[in-house]
Amino acid sequence: MESITVSTVSLRLRQYWVLTKPRVSQLAVFCAVIGMFLATPAVPPWQTVIAATIGIWLLAAAAFAINCLIEEQVDARMARTAHRPTARGDIGALQIIAMSGVVGGLGMTVLYTLVNPLTMWLTFATFVGYAIIYTVILKPRTPQNIVIGGLSGAMPPALGWAAVADSVPAEAWLLVLIIFIWTPPHFWALALYRTKDYENAGLPMLPVTHGQKLTRLHILLYSVALFATTLLPYVIRMSGLVYLASAVALGLVFVGYAWKLYRSYSDELARRLFRYSILYLSLLFAALLVDHWL
Template identity: 50%
Template sequence: MTVPHVLRHWRDYLELCKPGVVALMVFTAVVGMLLVDPQYIHWQPMLLACIGIALSAGSAAAINHLVDRQVDAQMARTRARPLPTGNIRTVEAVAFAIILGVAGLAVLFFWVNPLTALLTFLSLIGYAFIYTLYLKRATPQNIVIGGAAGAAPPVLGWTAMEGAINEYSLLLFLIIFVWTPPHFWALAIHRREEYAKVDIPMLPVTHGDRFTRLQILLYTVLLFLVTLLPYLTGMSGLIYLAGAMLFGALYIYYAIQLKVSDDPALPMQAFRFSITYLMGIFAALLLDRYLPLAYNALVG
């Protein structure tokens, strides 16, 4: 992997990092940072934490590409990825993943704090190896168990600022953990035949379409209840509660439609909305925290 090669294929290397996924993870990490007591928020470690988390997440994504390269070549959704097309060789992807991972963890360890580096390392191992190498092919509950790694960013962000794990950060973890199965199962319904073709035991493949739609509805109702916890525990106020109830009602509507209708467009509509939902919930947390502060500053 040379610099000229990276420059020529920068779009392919960017694709290896799954930029959309990384952006969502950094966003939820930033929310975790900004919900910390203001006395702990400092912009330099915050920026460095974002860089370290993004690099580490990009490394995990690149490893995911490496492990799934043969499967990706057989699926319509993924056959145009850099490794199946040959735009990036396996050895180059390995080097790229190692460089990103080492750089990200080094930034976190030396310029943020060792605890954040350790937790980030564990989430990297959880996603890139435990989920991708084992769980994904071992059980239809793969995304339920493996979702723990993807739910870590708010905890990482909070820990980056405070230097300790806070119980409120674990509520944010819980929200993403419960959100992950209905989010991904909607995509799995849409891509059921492709997963079956490559023998990946996603829930729609092993238990059927109807059962998966029921599970999506049940998890969405559970998610609605879980998103009330920040208000019930005193972490947030009425602004967040209003946002959580609005977005939760919309998500339940999509889940009910998915359960009662066979419209082939609904699974992807529900999948896309689930991303909007998560961003909306976390944005509501920020608005709840900072709108009153802004108001008090203006009138004070």
């Protein structure tokens, strides 16, 4: 009986963990931490870094859980998301709302008391932007959902910067802009090789509403815009040659993938671009940090 109880509790905890979309939240928190270190020429206080990281992650986890709840029927019709506990009906709505309320409330408390009110309110606004504005209003209504709603997903560097500096200067918003422009080609690459999934779910993603060819063109144009945008930290002297060399090298590979995808489509190439886009953003922000200390 005891082993069954332990096993049941362990399974339930894993199900709740899946609702927080851990891989997505890890990348968001990583970008927030980079923002913290870029906000000051010195090493930021470790207490602030730890508290802000925990608080931002908790609110992100709460937002992702609400997203899973709202999209439970959509997720059930998509092969990529059908395994989620909400899609399978393993966890009820009240449980998710309670979990999100507790986790999100704890995150807000941590940010308000141990970091600063600005970071709490910005993170809460990001929560509302993702869980409500993007998920409820934009995603089911417009093929530009990921473009407009991408602002909430682009906010982590500004949240991290606010945590340390208690302000959000132009440099922080430039980091937000980079992620904002990165988001469409990242998600549209996924949508290309998952088009059937989105058709089954009834979501108006760009490949569904406007076709594969136009989506590939949009990916290429956004990739070129992303390349140009990533040069701006060097242009405004926010970073130096180490970052510039990294941004150029990483960006050329990104544009190269987008160009190949535009010229000759295959699902495998779309998958490679999607996977590379995640690595790209991680390495780009890591280069910002390395350059900052050098």
